[in-house]
Amino acid sequence: MPNNAVEITTICSDLENSQFKLESTAPEEPIISKSATPVIHPLLSQRRSLPRIKILGTGGTIASKATSSSATADYKVDLTIQDMLEAIPDISRICELEYEQLCNVDSKNIDEKILMTIYNGISESLQKFDGIVITHGTDSLAETAFFIESTIDAGEVPIVCVGSMRPSSSVSADGPMNLYQAICIAADSKSRNRSVLVSLNDQISAGYYITKTNANSLDSFNVRQGYLGNFVNNEIHYYYPPVKPQGCHKFKLNIPKNTDSFNFPDVCIIYGHQGITSKLLDMVKDQYAGIVFATMGAGSLPDKVNEDCLEIDIPVVYSKRSMDGMIPRANLPKDANGDSRNCIASGYLNPEKSRILLQLCLACNYSIDETKHVFRGVYGG
Template sequence: MQFQKTKHAAASLFAFLFVLSGAVQAQQAKLPNVTILATGGTIAGTGATSTTTVGYTAATVGVQALIQAVPEITRVANVSGEQVFQIASENMSNEHWLTLAKRINVLLGQANVDGIVITHGTDTLEETAYFLNLVVKSKKPVVLVGSMRPSTALSADGPINLYNAVQLAGSQEAVGRGVLVAMNDQINGARDVTKSNTTTTDTFKASELGMLGYIQGGKPYFYRTATRRHTVETEFDVMNLSVLPQVEVAYAHANVGPVAIDALVASGARGLVHAGVGNGSLPAKVRPALSAARKKGVIIVRSARVGQGIVARNGEANDDELDFVAGDNLSPQKARILLMLALTKTSSTKEIQRMFSTY
């Protein structure tokens, strides 16, 4: 008799576990599939103590440890992780970008991947985001995320940022909006966002044109959208590229001379972004060097170090006469990225000016 009761109880437990397993599988089937591509940075960093928020070591924690540190993300997505690189983002290179972009395009081409999160150091996060915004060939969400405090710090911002980024990457609301940045409960577009403070957690802002929305209560809320073309709408394809053209930035200041420009041209630069003062102005000592560089075939883009506003074509310089390109309102570092990609397609300044007005 006791054997029959035990047998019946075991059968009931098995049936319960079978039903529970089916319910878990059904729930997982409803969740989006999000791949986390880890590249290092502060979000994967560690400090000597819990109060170490500067002077820590970046890029020491692997992707699986990052995922395990935020178990709540398994409730909002089926998450997998890949360690693409493990670097501090000041060491991000053109080669890293090509590797990352190619892997993203392969993954987004798979039916079982609904979105991608990229963990990244904050120093060059905005540049990686804009590069990917121009070369990712999918409408599926791609979200970059980082942190301003290492994983060992009191009130580390990495875990909540990662949780929000996974929710955003798995959401239907983010589809077709280009590459996004999710930090500090805010959503920013890749083209406009910049790191605005050296250390605070609210550093990523699109101060002139504004953020795209918020993440609140596990849901993204969008209030505006990017109007410049991106992702599937661009003409750039890096899948068969192994190298990007050399493009450099020359920074203007009071009493600036031609030394940096001449050195960059001599190093083999095919393009040069001049981060000019004011409205992209060209100091008298610099103009001849830039003109000479253009005559050697180097493409010159007039940008501005100001941080906001449009560099007007034929405003502070006669771009038509000099055969220069006006950089619109892109920061010098983002103008460099667009010029690099433009040079993979053309060396016509008219065509490149069109691209700066398009992207």
């Protein structure tokens, strides 16, 4: 299927077997029917014994193939959701599945337009399904998960993001098990009221807090706030009762169906280092609606760069290079009146999540004070 093509396919039981299926707990094998609009057989919708799950596919390594079974690099996105589902035949015992290919790209190519498409895909599915699964590359999965948590009120419906670290062609590919577990999570009543989740390598995490910390290993995601649960022998064990991220600000976006007409403000990230000057700041300050600095330590930039940041007209968020810790407001630069003006502390947020939060504040036309309030509320910024 070409990139960006949308195909909607429904997996449901067939007419002939429906009587049997009414008496049994679940169909043995999925029957795949293709149609322009999702089709659920009426008997199935009356029976409602299995949860209804929607999968939204975006691509990533989980949908990729390399040229040999030992290769775990230099692979290409090649598989549709349907291909991926064929690797997990037991799934029809767990749920009724419907799926939609929103795009099929490496997550390095996920941009604001695709984010909007994901947003629309979720919004359209929330009322009709018991759970949603999003297949996604791991490189930028944490950003998408953070964006979804910040913009969508999922109510009780779990939204589970899943990827893999090995391509589907590799020995011991992790994709099929990760996808299987993601679907199990989305279908499990214990997952309700937990908002955006990430499933990878047997661990369940809050999408809001997760960060990719290892570029290669199967245990690629880290979450300092702790895992929410895990799988043992494919049983879900949650460590805590349902919980949602503390202080998460929900933005109300008005995204049209045609996402081309929606412009998300441009925010760039500048990486701090010894000897950094204001050269980059000067180059970008008229090109972007906002800037995020990955500062040294807890908000450290050279004095001259701090002075220049206070002088520009756009918001500048002070984030950090360090994986852990936070930027306290006290460390922001201040003018002669002790005012940090357009400079905002990111709190615990890393640069890439700070960027999305600032984009959302700008998209909703928040003032600097409102933006500071949002950062403060979310993560003590």
